[in-house]
Amino acid sequence: MSDSDADRTIRPETSGLNSEDPEEPESDVTESTGETVTLRIFRYDPEVESKQDAGFDTFRIPTHEGMTILDALIEARDEQDPSLTFRHSCRQGVCGSDALFINGSQRLGCKTQVSELKEPIQIEPLPHHPVVKDLVVDMDSFYERMRAVEPYFDPDDPPPDELTERYQSRENREDVKLSTRCIWCGACTSSCTIASNEDVYLGPAAINKGYRFYADEREGEDRAEERLEILQEHDGVWRCQTQFSCTNVCPQDIPLTEHIQQIKRDATKADLRFW
Ligand code: SF4
Numbered sequence: 347m348s349d350s351d352a353d354r355t356i357r358p359e360t361s362g363l364n365s366e367d368p369e370e371p372e373s374d375v376t377e378s379t380g381e382t383v384t385l386r387i388f389r390y391d392p393e394v395e396s397k398q399d400a401g402f403d404t405f406r407i408p409t410h411e412g413m414t415i416l417d418a419l420i421e422a423r424d425e426q427d428p429s430l431t432f433r434h435s436c437r438q439g440v441c442g443s444d445a446l447f448i449n450g451s452q453r454l455g456c457k458t459q460v461s462e463l464k465e466p467i468q469i470e471p472l473p474h475h476p477v478v479k480d481l482v483v484d485m486d487s488f489y490e491r492m493r494a495v496e497p498y499f500d501p502d503d504p505p506p507d508e509l510t511e512r513y514q515s516r517e518n519r520e521d522v523k524l525s526t527r528c529i530w531c532g533a534c535t536s537s538c539t540i541a542s543n544e545d546v547y548l549g550p551a552a553i554n555k556g557y558r559f560y561a562d563e564r565e566g567e568d569r570a571e572e573r574l575e576i577l578q579e580h581d582g583v584w585r586c587q588t589q590f591s592c593t594n595v596c597p598q599d600i601p602l603t604e605h606i607q608q609i610k611r612d613a614t615k616a617d618l619r620f621w
């Protein structure tokens with residue numbers, strides 16, 4: 347299905363609460379009691395006739411100190427609507443599987459506190475991806491872009507045997523340190539208007555992954571040159587318009603725009619000719 351907002355509000359909003367629940371509030375869904383939180387959750391299920399038109403359901407969830415958006419979603423699913431579908435695994439900001447569009451911004455559900463957000467909290471799937479069901483999106487195009495930069499260590503000269511360590515200088519480790527933090531959540535690429543409009547643009551996550559190996563001195567100069575070529579092909583760094591949206595939403599605080607700019611600078615220097 348299309349991922350546009352217009353297509354996400356076709357059917358009237360319904361409540362995710364069991365209608366026989368005597369505690370169900372009648373209409374004041376925007377008013378927080380301080381003990382509950384109101385969630386507007388995007389719903390879509392191509393296999394269920396009543397949910398083929400996308401829309402939002404409202405859930406009122408009892409809160410507790412430290413509750414995250416992921417906790418609230420789990421509560422909604424386990425206590426109110428077992429058909430509510432979303433991805434999650436580690437619950438501690440490591441696996442990258444619960445990136446969502448929460449109150450208009452890409453965030454990890456498990457790193458976002460309910461108490462920090464204005465109600466009703468609107469939770470949608472990551473924009474610019476086809477929706478599979480409810481909050482689950484198809485990430486294939488994201489993974490294809492990551493694969494395109496050959497995201498693995500690939501040195502010019504492999505070590506003579508598997509027990510020989512390959513040392514990295516402290517300075518070089520500092521250069522690549524932040525780029526290694528990526529958890530493949532896709533928040534940055536989803537936030538980028540260039541990546542969203544052009545499937546061919548590698549996008550910030552893939553470029554950062556390319557940078558991670560390009561800047562690693564242990565791969566060697568020849569491999570660095572090849573990586574620079576990959577990153578500046580027609581779908582590479584030159585499509586970036588330095589909007590900073592990727593850097594702003596990255597849950598790992600990776601300076602993505604800075605890394606893209608570094609690749610642009612190095613590519614320009616590599617192309618300079620003096621006659
Ligand atoms: S760079 Fe940041 S926002 Fe992008 S995929 Fe990696 S962790 Fe997620």
Ligand code: FES
Nearest residue numbers: 437439441442456
């Ligand atoms: S559940 Fe793993 S990052 Fe949130």
